[in-house]
Amino acid sequence: xxxxxxxxxxxxxxxxxxxxxxxxxxxxxxxxxxxxxxxxxxxxxxxxxxxxxxxxxxxxxxxxxxxxxxxxxxxxxxxxxxxxxxxxxxxxxxxxxxxxxxxxxxxxxxxxxxxxxxxxxxxxxxxxxxxxxxxxxxxxxxxxxxxxxxxxxxxxxxxxxxxxxxxxxxxxxxxxxxxxxxxxxxxxxxxxxxxxxxxxxxxxxxxxxxxxxxxxxxxxxxxxxxxxxxxxxxxxxxxxxxxxxxxxxxxxxxxxxxxxxxxxxxxxxxxxxxxxxxxxxxxxxxxxxxxxxxxxxxxxxxxxxxxxxxxxxxxx
Numbered sequence: 001x002x003x004x005x006x007x008x009x010x011x012x013x014x015x016x017x018x019x020x021x022x023x024x025x026x027x028x029x030x031x032x033x034x035x036x037x038x039x040x041x042x043x044x045x046x047x048x049x050x051x052x053x054x055x056x057x058x059x060x061x062x063x064x065x066x067x068x069x070x071x072x073x074x075x076x077x078x079x080x081x082x083x084x085x086x087x088x089x090x091x092x093x094x095x096x097x098x099x100x101x102x103x104x105x106x107x108x109x110x111x112x113x114x115x116x117x118x119x120x121x122x123x124x125x126x127x128x129x130x131x132x133x134x135x136x137x138x139x140x141x142x143x144x145x146x147x148x149x150x151x152x153x154x155x156x157x158x159x160x161x162x163x164x165x166x167x168x169x170x171x172x173x174x175x176x177x178x179x180x181x182x183x184x185x186x187x188x189x190x191x192x193x194x195x196x197x198x199x200x201x202x203x204x205x206x207x208x209x210x211x212x213x214x215x216x217x218x219x220x221x222x223x224x225x226x227x228x229x230x231x232x233x234x235x236x237x238x239x240x241x242x243x244x245x246x247x248x249x250x251x252x253x254x255x256x257x258x259x260x261x262x263x264x265x266x267x268x269x270x271x272x273x274x275x276x277x278x279x280x281x282x283x284x285x286x287x288x289x290x291x292x293x294x295x296x297x298x299x300x301x302x303x304x305x306x307x308x309x310x311x312x313x314x315x316x
Contacts, residue, residue: 050074050084052157054149054212056195056202057098058222062229064200066095067190067212069157071144084144084159086118088191120148120179121156121168150210151310153186177274184277187241187308193255193272194239194279203229204237204281209311237268237281240305244276249297253278259303262290270303280305 050071057065071084087095092112099110148154158168189195189205203226207213215230229235244253257270259280268282270293280303282291287305294300 050144050146050159052146052149054207054210056205056207056212057095058202058220058226059198060221061198062201062222062225063198064195064202064205065098065197066091066192067195068095069149071146071157071159073144084113084116086157090192091197115161116144116159117161119158119160120154121145121158121171122174122179122182123153123155150188150212151186151308153308153310154183154188180274181277184273184279185241186310187239187279187306189239189271189279196255201229202226203235205239206311235284237283239271239279240282240287241308242270242273242278242280242282243304243306244273244278244293244301245304246301247297247299248276248301249295253293253295253301257293257295259291259293261286262292267291 050073053070053072054067055070056067059065066087069086071086073082073084085095085099096110096112103110144157144159146157148157183190187206188210189200194200195205202208202213202222208230213226215227252273252275253270255270255272258266259268259270259282261267265286267286268280271279271281273279282305287307291303291305292300293303
């Protein structure tokens with residue numbers, strides 16, 4: 001397994017602050033917080049100290065505001081339920097205000113948790129995505145190891161106060177670009193650049209494929225449009241991973257640039273990327289034909305869209 005860099009907001013090549021939030025019901029007396037069980041994961045053993053889930057916060061129009069990964073920590077005999085909420089570091093303050101706004105008649109404390117670092121542990125090959133990560137026995141109880149809830153292709157999440165690379169046997173420390181290239185190749189959006197707040201729609205962003213939405217739970221903000229779109233079964237556009245070829249413009253392709261078919265018809269829009277890989281919101285019926293982007297600097301850039309192998313078979 002290869003250890004990549006921090007997930008969100010880190011300096012290249014190093015794990016940085018997790019930019020997570022600790023949500024807990026306010027106890028009647030002051031208590032310490034344990035972030036995992038009494039011992040860390042032994043070699044060849046996956047941690048059961050946290051359950052993870054992926055989700056989007058939506059506005060009343062059913063459009064994405066923030067994408068998050070939620071970690072539910074085990075309850076101690078004298079503790080209230082505790083959760084860690086991982087988010088894009090650039091929306092830290094906005095998300096805090098959003099959470100406090102919806103804290104109604106509940107004794108809940110929302111506070112930053114900057115002492116933890118977040119690491120992505122990525123598989124060297126797709127066949128290794130489901131294998132357990134081997135941690136050194138010296139891992140302390142500050143370590144949280146859990147599968148990435150979005151897809152097995154994204155490996156594991158490692159939250160620790162220590163250097164994450166030191167905990168993974170045979171791990172290779174990558175940098176932030178390694179991580180972003182990997183997730184773009186897998187078609188996994190993340191953060192406000194890939195999911196513009198108030199613009200992106202959750203089902204067009206493949207939220208259902210990434211285990212991020214329930215169609216049986218109770219009411220939530222933005223449910224009406226999301227549920228109606230799902231039950232109608234018509235999602236004409238989706239975020240697809242794309243490969244670019246040809247002379248790329250300086251500073252990469254601007255988000256929102258039109259993607260065209262060979263005949264010049266609109267097929268969708270480029271969303272975000274890194275170098276020659278990225279994501280584009282495209283009409284599903286247009287992805288098999290030749291596509292291109294027209295730029296002022298380099299003329300035409302060819303674009304090839306693909307369907308990730310981890311998507312449900314019915315979409316391929």
